[in-house]
Structures are given as structure tokens and as C-alpha cells.
Amino acid sequence: MKNVSGSKKGRPGAVRSGRKGNKQVGSGGQGAQALEGRKPTPKAEDRPYHPAGKRKAAKERLEAARGRHGASSAPQQRTGRPPQRKSDDSELVTGRNSVLEALRTKTPSTTLYVASRIEVDDRVKEILALANHRGVPIIELMRPELDRITGHDSVHQGVALKVPAYEYAVSEDIVERAFAKDEVPLMVALDGITDPRNLGAIIRSTAAFGGHGVIVPQRRSVGVTASAWKTSAGAAARTPVAMAPNLTQTLKSLKSMGLFVLGLDGGGDVELDALELADRPIVIVVGSEGKGLSRLVTETCDAIVSIPISSATESLNAGIAASVTLWEVARRRRAE
16 A cells, blocks of 8 residues: 655645745726726717607707708708619509599509499599590400409409509608798608508598608518509599608708608607697608617607507507698697
């Protein structure tokens, strides 16, 4: 047996430092800055993305924009022309009100389809008279054939009008025309809305409450289709719709022209009935029902506005939310 009586005492595996004379160096103030803490937290109104900061920025811009309604004061900034459509791209406008309004506003039309044995009322009489006056070819079809070309889901009411693809306007041009008429611009922008019925309803409400135009993004958004025409009940022929290559950049461009951007969201920091910017040039941004406003658009907004609703209702349809907001803005402008 091996004799271990002479082994060094100590716990097996213990390690002792063999360096003597090298004392542990202290921090020497290296952590003094960490101990002192960070600088004082900025006030809420000095933080650009805080609701209070947004309100302060909006107030400053409001003061700077007072009295600036002339078109000459608007900078000639452009975010790009809307995309061009192919020459053979066309749409069918269906429904008596939509077809009649398109003909009244002299919307370019190539063919009018009428169901055989249609029940003729005052609208149909005017549709036929306008088409004849403008030289639009009229083709009579059996109802099953009209159902086929318009889509079986379409309620065409016996008439359909073939029109070229919708020609989108430029957002800045719409605003400049409003300034030139000495009017306070009122625009509505859509952020991520893909249902054409929502677009049609928003166009209709914009026209009803004195709005000057609607803005849709080029990507991930609905465009002016036959379904949107139908839902708008002809308002799409009177209310210009602009297509934005980049919605955030378009909103920034409109802000540089003196407009204030108001986003609609259920968790907004300003309630609609307390809105102070209704009498100023504004853009109302409506997000999708599922995702709401995108992050970049939210950061661009001067204020996030919520609509007070009953707790029994979780949220409002995008088209209804836009209508309620437009009505409140129109009411406040009339009151002043």
C-alpha cells in the first residue's frame, strides 16, 4: 500500500494561486459611470414617438401652417406617377346607379351591355339616352350571357358598362386643386385594406362628406375594381383615387404640404370627439381590420385617433370607421 501520510494537506482538487505579490487591481472608478446612472429621462413631450411628443409636434406644425391655404405655398414635391395600365386592361361597371353615374361623368366607355326584356325605369331610360348621345355601342344580351360576362356573383341589374382600366390620380395634385379652390383638403388613405367593398364604401363616404380624394398603396392593397365601382354607387366617377408607390413616403410628402396625418386605431391616444385638428388640412389613414396600421405608417402619423364605442363591440369595420370619422370632421367644419 502506498504511503500517503506525507502528502500535502488540503482538499483534493483545490487550486492555490502561486502568484504572490500581484495584488488584485480595483476598479479604479471604471464603473463610476454605471453607478451614476443614465442621464435624466426626457419628458414625454420631447420623445418623438410618445403620444405627447406627437401632440407637441402636431401643435407646432399647426401653428406654422395657420393661414397657409394657398396652392403657391405648397412645395412641388412628388412621390412618383401612378403605374400605367395595359391598353387592353378593362373593367365592367355593373348596376344601374354605377353605370348611370359613369355615363353622367363622361367616363370613357367602349360598350354598354343591356339584358334583353329588361324592366325599364327612369335610370335605364337615362342610361340608354346618354349612351346614344355619346355614341357608345349598345349590345343586347340574354340574361344568362350577361351573368357570365359579369360574373355570377355580380348583381348587374340588367346593365353593364365596359370601361378602360381606372386612371389613378396623383395625391399631391388632388391636394393642390383643393388649395387652389380655397378649400381645406380632406383625404383618406388606406393601409393594407384588400376588400374592394370596403374601398367602394370609403369612396362613397368620402364623396358624401366633402372629401377630396382617396389614396391606395400600390402593393398589398385593393385597387379600383368593378366591385369597388359597384359598392361606391357611382361615387368612384366623381371622387379621384390616387395610387401611392410608397404610402409612408406619400404621407410625408403631404405633411410637407401642410397636411396633418391622423391614423385610426382602437387604442389611439386621442378620442374622435376631442380631436382639435378637424378644421385643418388632414389625411385620415384607415388600417385593415386584422392588422391595423403598419408600424411605419403609425410612426408617420401626427396623432392616433380612436372612436369611442360600446364595450360590447370589439371593433368597427374599416369602411364604417372611415365614415364615422369623415362625418365628425364634416360636422366640426360646418360648425366653424
